[in-house]
Amino acid sequence: MSEDAAATADMHSSDEEFVQFKEKLKDDVTFTQTGGSPRTLKASEAKSSREAVGIWKVGDEAWKVFSKREKKKKNILKDLEDDYSRAKDNGVPMGNPSFVQGKVKIGNGTATDGFVLITDFMEGSNFQKGAGSFNAALKRENVPKDATKPDYKKILAGCEAAVKVGLRDCQGFIKTGISEPLRFIDVHTGWNAQTKKFNPSGEADALLEAIKAWPTSK
Numbered sequence: 001m002s003e004d005a006a007a008t009a010d011m012h013s014s015d016e017e018f019v020q021f022k023e024k025l026k027d028d029v030t031f032t033q034t035g036g037s038p039r040t041l042k043a044s045e046a047k048s049s050r051e052a053v054g055i056w057k058v059g060d061e062a063w064k065v066f067s068k069r070e071k072k073k074k075n076i077l078k079d080l081e082d083d084y085s086r087a088k089d090n091g092v093p094m095g096n097p098s099f100v101q102g103k104v105k106i107g108n109g110t111a112t113d114g115f116v117l118i119t120d121f122m123e124g125s126n127f128q129k130g131a132g133s134f135n136a137a138l139k140r141e142n143v144p145k146d147a148t149k150p151d152y153k154k155i156l157a158g159c160e161a162a163v164k165v166g167l168r169d170c171q172g173f174i175k176t177g178i179s180e181p182l183r184f185i186d187v188h189t190g191w192n193a194q195t196k197k198f199n200p201s202g203e204a205d206a207l208l209e210a211i212k213a214w215p216t217s218k
Helices: 076-089 131-140 150-164 202-216
Strands: 029-033 038-041 054-058 061-067 098-106 112-120 125-128 171-174 182-184
Touching (some): 076 098, 131 202
Antiparallel strands (some): 029 098, 061 112, 098 112, 125 171, 171 182
16 A cells, blocks of 8 residues: 555544544654553654544554544444444455554643554555546456456455445455455445445445456456
């Protein structure tokens, strides 16, 4: 995953319970996991995020840090955990995401409740919100056009899972020759709490159509 692509690994939440940073971070951030030791994340190494404090590369992981502004009824952490769990249960390929709670301190400010979404630091070709970008990633990564090849079959299965959960704002990475040649990031399903079903997603449908057409595309 390139540094620029890392900045796009962004969860699109409308919940205003957490601070939104639209300008480049100026102060270092200290994250202290509950029961753990503090860890300083340099402002100079951060990538901006629309919904979170920032995104950092930490070893082989990508850390997306959220800082709570005040207590409200909404619970973005639980909502995200539930949505990621639904996606995993339905076979959506997304690496090994985890959520870690703790305290977040920005510069010399007051430490507040927060959490970090930790994912595998992904490499390969990034695609975002559209079959055109997805097709370009398939081409850059030389995805085989033989429907019997493992890489093709895994990407097809991943797209089928995305359709099943009504995946929204579809984006992720393509990289052949690894266990998950397709990985989605910024996972938000179409789960409808009232109907207890997944709403359909035109974006996910378009990805499935694209990979099905790939073997015969020019």
